[in-house]
Amino acid sequence: MRIFNHKNEKKKEKGDKFSLFLLSLYHKHKKIMEDKQVMKETISEIGQNNSTTAMKYYSFDWDDNLMYMPTFIRLKDDKGNTVGMTTIDFAEYRTLVGKKPFNYKGHIIVGTSKDSYVEFGVTYDKQFLIDSMVSPIGPAWMDFVEAINNGSIFSIITARGHTPSTLKKAVYQLIKSNKHGIDSNKLVKNLRRYRDLADEDKLTKDQLIISYLNLCRFYPVSYGVSSEANPEEGKIKAMENFIKYVKVVSKHLQKKALMKNKISNYFTPFIGFSDDDVRNVDTMKNHFRDKEENILQTYLTSGGIKRKY
Numbered sequence: 001m002r003i004f005n006h007k008n009e010k011k012k013e014k015g016d017k018f019s020l021f022l023l024s025l026y027h028k029h030k031k032i033m034e035d036k037q038v039m040k041e042t043i044s045e046i047g048q049n050n051s052t053t054a055m056k057y058y059s060f061d062w063d064d065n066l067m068y069m070p071t072f073i074r075l076k077d078d079k080g081n082t083v084g085m086t087t088i089d090f091a092e093y094r095t096l097v098g099k100k101p102f103n104y105k106g107h108i109i110v111g112t113s114k115d116s117y118v119e120f121g122v123t124y125d126k127q128f129l130i131d132s133m134v135s136p137i138g139p140a141w142m143d144f145v146e147a148i149n150n151g152s153i154f155s156i157i158t159a160r161g162h163t164p165s166t167l168k169k170a171v172y173q174l175i176k177s178n179k180h181g182i183d184s185n186k187l188v189k190n191l192r193r194y195r196d197l198a199d200e201d202k203l204t205k206d207q208l209i210i211s212y213l214n215l216c217r218f219y220p221v222s223y224g225v226s227s228e229a230n231p232e233e234g235k236i237k238a239m240e241n242f243i244k245y246v247k248v249v250s251k252h253l254q255k256k257a258l259m260k261n262k263i264s265n266y267f268t269p270f271i272g273f274s275d276d277d278v279r280n281v282d283t284m285k286n287h288f289r290d291k292e293e294n295i296l297q298t299y300l301t302s303g304g305i306k307r308k309y
Contacts, residue, residue: 055268057246058147058154059239061275062167063087065301066144066156067135069128071119073228077107085109091277091302094229117228121161128162132170137180139301140274145181151190153249154216155242157273159231161222168218175209184209217242232283239273239284243295246271274299274306281309 060066064087072084075097085093085104093109096102101110118124147154148171156167175184184205191208203211219241221234250269275281278300285298300309 055250055270056152057242057269057271058143058152059242059271059273060140060144060154060156061235061277061280062156062158062160064091064276065138065140065274067132067138067141069131069135071124071128071131073120074113074116074118075104075109076111076113078110081107082113083107083109088276091279095279097229112229117161117222120159120222120228122163122166122223125162125166128160128166129170129173133173133177133179138276139304139306140299141180143272143274143306148175149181149183149186151187151212153246155219155238156217157219157221157235157238157242157275159222159228159235160220161224161228162220163223164218164220167220168213168216171216172209172213175213187212217245232280235275235280236284236287239271239288239296243271243288246295269295270297271295272297272299274301276301278302278309285309 063069063071069087071087073087073090075083075085077083078101083104089104090097093102093104097109098111101108103109119127144154146152156171158167160167174180175182175187178184188205188208191212192202219235219238221231221238222228225234246269273281273284273296275284275298281298281300284296288294288296298309299306301307
């Protein structure tokens with residue numbers, strides 16, 4: 001599809017993508033400083049003192065966190081039959097798969113097959129786009145809506161192995177269709193206001209949405225490496241890349257803000273990451289906990305309930 005041709009879009013967006021997001025931060029900061037009540041209502045998102053402004057970025061797992069997808073892992077029982085297991089159940093049983101036989105819904109599961117994760121890869125890219133439009137939403141969905149409607153930078157870090165552009169197209173479809181609380185008009189209204197403040201060229205609604213999505217990051221960690229069964233290491237690497245990106249963006253924004261005398265404070269990035277698998281969340285938290293300038297806050301959404309972890 002033309003709209004996701006990065007070679008054509010990259011040159012066009014190079015000069016304006018950071019200034020677009022800078023103005024979104026400026027607008028939010030200015031509103032908070034003028035309205036104490038708004039500050040109280042958004043204190044969980046933006047923490048502020050005399051010298052810093054903590055700006056929140058978002059990172060989401062997809063399955064059973066954002067959406068409950070009708071995708072199955074294909075396992076083998078002791079009679080050679082294929083048994084489909086949901087992603088929710090797989091999060092519970094995956095440490096047993098291939099290690100020892102276990103009972104699952106009347107079947108003795110003995111292992112996987114070469115196509116166990118085929119529905120999570122590039123072969124099923126088109127089906128993923130279809131399923132993402134009709135699947136029930138998960139416990140982190142409203143945070144996803146908040147991120148999009150506010151124009152905040154986010155990342156998708158999933159064990160799936162679809163092409164990254166497929167994940168981006170799925171989010172594009174959700175935005176264009178105003179699914180489950182997403183408000184494309186609100187997003188575009190804010191983006192246009194920011195561009196007007198910067199005296200930048202007018203863009204169409206579609207161009208603004210594409211420009212925004214090109215700021216976000218999509219990490220299907222099994223893409224090309226087949227690590228669906230044990231994605232922890234891939235998710236950590238993806239988060240390391242996203243943290244580096246966020247820090248670069250924040251430094252660039254600070255430089256822009258000081259040059260334009262818009263904000264005197266420093267931008268301190270903060271990332272909220274949610275996942276439904278406790279092993280992923282625990283591994284992520286432990287890996288970054290002792291890192292210098294740790295900016296990650298983890299949330300567990302197993303059982304359909306979001307809580308700080």
